[in-house]
Amino acid sequence: GGVDLRTVMCRLMERLKHVVENNPEAVPDSVDIFGMFRTHLQTILERPFSGEAGAPPAVLAPLLELQSEFLNFTLAMYDGHTEYVDAILESTVQLLTKALGDPDTGNKVDDDAAVNIVVTLLSTPIKSLGWEILDMQHFTTLIKFLTVATQKKVAIGMVDAVLESDNIIEDSDQLAKFLSFIQPVMKDVGGVSSEDLMNDKEFIREQQQVAKIVHIIQSDDTDVVYKCLETARKAFGDGGDARMAQTLIGVVSRAIELVPLIQAREVAVAAGEDVAPAQVSLKRVFGFIHKTLSDGLQTANPHACLRLWLAAANAADTADSNPDLAVQGTFEPICYEFLTQALITFEEEITDSRQQADGITVMVGSVSQLICLEEDNYDNIAKKVSQHGAKLLKKPMQCRAVCTCSHLFWSPREEGRREGQRVRECLQKCLKIADVAVQSSNTNVGLFVEVLDKYLYYYTQGCDEVTPDHIQNLLTLCGEHVAYAEGDTASEVKLAFRNTVNYVKRRKTEGARQEGDRFHALDLSEISV
Secondary structure (H helix, E strand, O other), rough: HHEEEHHHHHHHHHHHHHHHHHOOOOOOOOOOHHEEEOOOOEHEEEEEEEOOOOOOHHHHHHHHHHHHHHHHHHHOOOOOOOOHHHHHHHHHHHHHHHHHHHOOOOOOOOOOHHHHHHHHHHHHHHHHHHHHHHOOOOOHHHHHOOHHHHHHHHHHHHHHHHHHHOOOEOHHHHHHHHHHHHHHHOOOOOOOOOOHHHHHHHHHHHHHHHHHHHHHHHOOOOOHHHHHHHHHHHHOOOOEEEEEHHHHHHHHHHHHHHHHHHHHHHHHHHHOOOOOOOOOOOOHHHHHHHHHHHHHHHHHHHHHHHHHHHHHHHHHHHOOOOOOOOOOOOOHHHHHHHHHHHHHHHHHOOOOOHHHHHHHHHHHHHHHHOOOOOOOHHHHHHHHHHHHHHHHOOHHHHHHHHHHHHHHHHOOOOOOOEEEHHHHHHHHHHHHHHHHHHHOOHHHHHHHHHHHHEEEEEHHHOOOOOOHHHHEEEEEHHHHOOOOOOOOOOHHHHHHHHHHHHHHHHHHHHHOOOOOHHHHHHOOOOOOO
16 A cells, blocks of 8 residues: 555665665666656655545655655755755645645644654755755745744754854845744744743743854855844844843844954055945944844843943943054943943843842943043943942942942053042942941851952052051951851851961062062961961
């Protein structure tokens, strides 16, 4: 019967494939192996429909399996022949149309075995042919025979396959076509709230995979990359907040990466090199970043949005400081605007105290690196960040945040802001907050050690406003309090203080051999650990 013949054909294809793999000359070019198999297989496919229309599921799955085997055989025998693959997909569409009716109005494939085979038929060519599948007219028709849930499964399978392959996206048309293929995973399903989706781990993983698509965009032309990012933003923007919370992160990240590339292009043009001027300017890219963050991520994913505002500010700062172009001051207002938006995001969207503490750390890390801001603008940003740190819910958080904010006034860059007096003011405020916290509970005594470590950092950095007396007094203070540390962290606090004292001892010993070393002036004889 039909099933026996199907088995014979499958075994014949398998044997022939092995023969050709071992001896490519075994089958002459004049012999149309594909055509021969297709003719015989078509007879098998049509046999169940020779009577009344419609095939029962028990017959459909084996016939689809035969198509799957033929597809694997064809991909192995005829590498790069997309027309053969599309012909197999066409005959599969014809098979399903006879069994189920028109894909737009008829039934869907619902037998589990048949569904899995159709999914395999759709996903297998992606791994072998890459972007060539986008030109197969029967690919999208075959997808229509699947339920929405299964279409989504195929779409994410396509995304995974593309990311695992060596395929790259070279222009916006190619990207737009691929994104149209994976529409089922890019649109919200009715009846499911964004809040529910945002807490769905599998959904988040899927969207993070989709977001990675922008990272396989590759072109030496920054204008082409920018056009691709515009295409991606438009497509992702139609997916709802839950999707944008993940997908727009990659779009903005790639846009930020464009900044130094566009400037390098401008430098090459200015130097008279054979390079075409960029059509997309830096200001246009910064505008794109601003719109994408404010319209898409501000509420959908404020934590990522905060970090991207700051990354954009740093990109603007770097662009403004480019020594090869006379642009100093050009991007300072843009940098300041990004920082202002970062603060707005922090103030309006981030309400959890722990997340606020993390946000302050991130803001300090970014702002302290900036060198393009005018003095008043820098002071304004630093003041607001410091105020937020001092307003955190719990005293230990306040203490640590204000300690962190001291870095706003001692840039790691030599050309950055360095004001020892402001640093000392922050540290003195930390000590006052720590004292209140310790009076409230002796379990907070470790704060004194943390503040001591911060003093030592600035001491080693050569901040003259942090004097040997400050360090000496703090060592004594910590020695007195740590001895009475209580709670679950008591042993950790004592170990931390012991390590700090040992560090000072080591630096003091080394300093004895170096003239002018600041640690040599410290007295550890009465410090008990």
